[in-house]
Amino acid sequence: MTTSYFSDLVVEFLHQQGIDKVAFNPGASFRGVHDSLVHADNAEIAPEIVMTCHEEIAVAVAHGYHKASGRHMGVFVHANVGLLHASMAVFNAWCDRVPLFVLGGNGPVDAGKRRPWIDWIHTSQNIESVVKDYVKWCDQPIGQRATVESLYRAFKLMNTPMQAPVFVALDFDVQEQPLEDGVRLLPARATEAARLPALNGADLDDLTGRLLAARLPVLVVDFSGRDPGTVAQLVALADALGLAVVDRGNRLNFPNTHQLNVSHTTGTLLSDADLVLALEVQDLVGALGSFLTLTDQGAPANGADIVTLGFNELLTSKWAADYQQFVPVTRAVAADTADSVAALRTVVEDPAGPFAAPEFTERREQRAKALADLHTEARAGWARQAEEAKGRDRIHVSAAVDEIHRAVRDEEWILTNTGSLTIDGWVKKLWPLERPGSYLGLNGGGGLGYGLGASIGAALAHQSDGTLCLDLQADGDFLYTPSALWTLAAYDVPLLVIVMNNRLYLNSTQHAERIAGNRDRDIDRAHIATSFYDRPVDFVTLARSFGVHTLPRVERVDAVAPTVREAVAHIKEHGKPVLVEILME
Structure with missing residues (x-):
C-alpha cells in the first residue's frame, strides 16, 4: 500500500484552491513538500514549479502573476534565511495590497529531532516575526490538524478585504510525517472570502445629496482597478455626474484618454473643488494636495467635503506607516467598491430622479466642457514636450x-x-x-x-x-x-x-x-x-x-x-x- 505523507495533503490543498503554479528557490526546510510536488503519483494535481534563484524573485513573480490575472501563485521560502531574503518583496506586496500565499519551511521545532548545526541555525521560534508587521495574518502551527486549519484560515483572510499577503510556517518534521488517520481537507468553499456590503441607507443618501449639490465634485481613484470590472462602471458614473477624475495610478482605474480624466494637469480649475470622493485611495494627503491647498492637518483649506469609500482602514500595520498622514474627513465608509458604484449609478441614472433635473444637467455639461478643455490642452502639451525631446x-x-x-x-x-x-x-x-x-x-x-x-x-x-x-x-x-x-x-x-x-x-x-x-x-x-x-x-x-x-x-x-x-x-x-x-x- 502506498504511504501518503502530510506534505501530499499540502499539495492537494493547493490544487483544491486553484493554485496552478508555485514559485520558489529550493530549500531543505520544505523538502517534504518539494518531494510531493514532483512525486509521480501527484502529477495530475501538483502545481507547476517555477524555480527562481532568489526568494525575493519568487515573491515578485507571484506578485506580478496575481496583478495580471487575479489568480494565486503559491510561494515557498526556505526557513528563516529564505524568509529574510523574501521580506522586501513581501513588504512590496503589503504596500501594494496584493494577496500572496507565502508558505515557509521551519524546524523541526522539536529540538530532539534536529540534525546537528544546520537544523539549529535554520529553526526559529516565532519565525513569522520576520514579516508579522507587514502581512495580514501569520502562524507557526505544530501538528497536522493545526496546520490544515492554518492553511484554510490564511487563504480566507488574504482574500477578504483589505487583501494582503499571509504567511504560514510548515514544520519540517510535520511535513514528512505519514498522514494521520482522520486528517483531511475541509470543503473548498471554506476559504470563501467574507464580503463587505455596498453603500446603502444613510451613507448612500448622504453621498448622493452631496453629489447633487456640489459645484465641482472630484473623483479620486487609486486601487479600484484591482477589479477590472470597476473601470467601465466608474466611466459611466463620471459621465452621468460630470465628475473631474484624478487617477493616482496604482492600477489602471480610469482611462487616461477620457476627457474627464484631469490627472497630472496643472492650473487652478480643480482648486475650486467643493467635494472629493476618494475610492480606495492610499495616500489621501498626497492626492488632495495635488489640486487643493491643504491646512497643516491635511484638510482642504477651502472647506471642501471629503468622503472616503473602500477598504483602507480595515488594514493597518503597527510597524509600517504606509497608512499615510491622518486626514479629518467628512465621512468615511467601509463598503465594497464595485457594488457601491453600482448602487450610486442606480440613483444617478434614474430618469425620474433629481439628477435628471435641468438645473443639474446644465451644471454637469458646463463643468464637463471645462474639464475636457483642460484634459485636451494638457495631453497636447505633453505630446509636444516628447516630440521636442x-x-x-x-x-x-x-x-x-x-x-x-x-x-x-x-x-x-x-x-x-x-x-x-x-x-x-x-x-x-x-x-x-x-x-x-x-x-x-x-x-x-x-x-x-x-x-x-x-x-x-x-x-x-x-x-x-x-x-x-x-x-x-x-x-x-x-x-x-x-x-x-x-x-x-x-x-x-x-x-x-x-x-x-x-x-x-x-x-x-x-x-x-x-x-x-x-x-x-x-x-x-x-x-x-x-x-x-x-x-x-x-x-x-x-x-x-x-x-x-x-x-x-x-x-x-x-x-x-x-x-x-x-x-x-x-x-x-x-x-x-x-x-x-x-x-x-
Missing part, C-alpha cells in the same frame, strides 16, 4: 517612452512594470491607458528588485494568450535581481524587457544634487556613489549569458521604434523573451 543629442525618457509606444501601438499589450516614477509619469502622459488590466502599476513599497520578477509573473499569466507583455525596466532595479534572467530564459517566458539605462540611481542623484544645492556645494559631485559611469553595465551581454535573446543596444532615438518592432516580431515568432537596452540621458 527627440531633438536632443541623448535619448530623453519622454522620447523613448513615446517611440516605444509607436512601435507597439497596434499590438494587444500589457505594461507589466514601468520601472520608476519618472518612466511611469511619462507613460501616463503619453500612452493611451484604456483597457482594464493593461497597466499593472509600480511595486507598492518602493523596494528595488521588483520589476523583472513581477514582469515574469505577469507574462506567465499571459503565456498562452498572445498578449504582448512589456517591462519598462529601470537599470538600478534590474541590478538587484539580475538572476531573474535565468527564470525568464528557463521557462521561455514571452516577455519584452526594455532596459531604460541612464547609468544612475536617478532618485538618489537628484537628492544628492538637492542637498548640495541647499548647502551651496558642488552639485557636479552628486553622481559619486549614485552612478555607474565609471563601471557601466552591459545589459545586452548579461542577458545573453543567461540565454535571453537580445538586440544591439539602442543609442539613438530614431533606432528605438525599429528595434522594439524587431523584438516584438521575435517574440511573436518564437514565443521567447527578448531584451532591449536603451542608453538614455
Whole structure:
C-alpha cells in the first residue's frame, strides 16, 4: 500500500484552491513538500514549479502573476534565511495590497529531532516575526490538524478585504510525517472570502445629496482597478455626474484618454473643488494636495467635503506607516467598491430622479466642457514636450517612452512594470491607458528588485494568450535581481524587457544634487556613489549569458521604434523573451 505523507495533503490543498503554479528557490526546510510536488503519483494535481534563484524573485513573480490575472501563485521560502531574503518583496506586496500565499519551511521545532548545526541555525521560534508587521495574518502551527486549519484560515483572510499577503510556517518534521488517520481537507468553499456590503441607507443618501449639490465634485481613484470590472462602471458614473477624475495610478482605474480624466494637469480649475470622493485611495494627503491647498492637518483649506469609500482602514500595520498622514474627513465608509458604484449609478441614472433635473444637467455639461478643455490642452502639451525631446543629442525618457509606444501601438499589450516614477509619469502622459488590466502599476513599497520578477509573473499569466507583455525596466532595479534572467530564459517566458539605462540611481542623484544645492556645494559631485559611469553595465551581454535573446543596444532615438518592432516580431515568432537596452540621458 502506498504511504501518503502530510506534505501530499499540502499539495492537494493547493490544487483544491486553484493554485496552478508555485514559485520558489529550493530549500531543505520544505523538502517534504518539494518531494510531493514532483512525486509521480501527484502529477495530475501538483502545481507547476517555477524555480527562481532568489526568494525575493519568487515573491515578485507571484506578485506580478496575481496583478495580471487575479489568480494565486503559491510561494515557498526556505526557513528563516529564505524568509529574510523574501521580506522586501513581501513588504512590496503589503504596500501594494496584493494577496500572496507565502508558505515557509521551519524546524523541526522539536529540538530532539534536529540534525546537528544546520537544523539549529535554520529553526526559529516565532519565525513569522520576520514579516508579522507587514502581512495580514501569520502562524507557526505544530501538528497536522493545526496546520490544515492554518492553511484554510490564511487563504480566507488574504482574500477578504483589505487583501494582503499571509504567511504560514510548515514544520519540517510535520511535513514528512505519514498522514494521520482522520486528517483531511475541509470543503473548498471554506476559504470563501467574507464580503463587505455596498453603500446603502444613510451613507448612500448622504453621498448622493452631496453629489447633487456640489459645484465641482472630484473623483479620486487609486486601487479600484484591482477589479477590472470597476473601470467601465466608474466611466459611466463620471459621465452621468460630470465628475473631474484624478487617477493616482496604482492600477489602471480610469482611462487616461477620457476627457474627464484631469490627472497630472496643472492650473487652478480643480482648486475650486467643493467635494472629493476618494475610492480606495492610499495616500489621501498626497492626492488632495495635488489640486487643493491643504491646512497643516491635511484638510482642504477651502472647506471642501471629503468622503472616503473602500477598504483602507480595515488594514493597518503597527510597524509600517504606509497608512499615510491622518486626514479629518467628512465621512468615511467601509463598503465594497464595485457594488457601491453600482448602487450610486442606480440613483444617478434614474430618469425620474433629481439628477435628471435641468438645473443639474446644465451644471454637469458646463463643468464637463471645462474639464475636457483642460484634459485636451494638457495631453497636447505633453505630446509636444516628447516630440521636442527627440531633438536632443541623448535619448530623453519622454522620447523613448513615446517611440516605444509607436512601435507597439497596434499590438494587444500589457505594461507589466514601468520601472520608476519618472518612466511611469511619462507613460501616463503619453500612452493611451484604456483597457482594464493593461497597466499593472509600480511595486507598492518602493523596494528595488521588483520589476523583472513581477514582469515574469505577469507574462506567465499571459503565456498562452498572445498578449504582448512589456517591462519598462529601470537599470538600478534590474541590478538587484539580475538572476531573474535565468527564470525568464528557463521557462521561455514571452516577455519584452526594455532596459531604460541612464547609468544612475536617478532618485538618489537628484537628492544628492538637492542637498548640495541647499548647502551651496558642488552639485557636479552628486553622481559619486549614485552612478555607474565609471563601471557601466552591459545589459545586452548579461542577458545573453543567461540565454535571453537580445538586440544591439539602442543609442539613438530614431533606432528605438525599429528595434522594439524587431523584438516584438521575435517574440511573436518564437514565443521567447527578448531584451532591449536603451542608453538614455
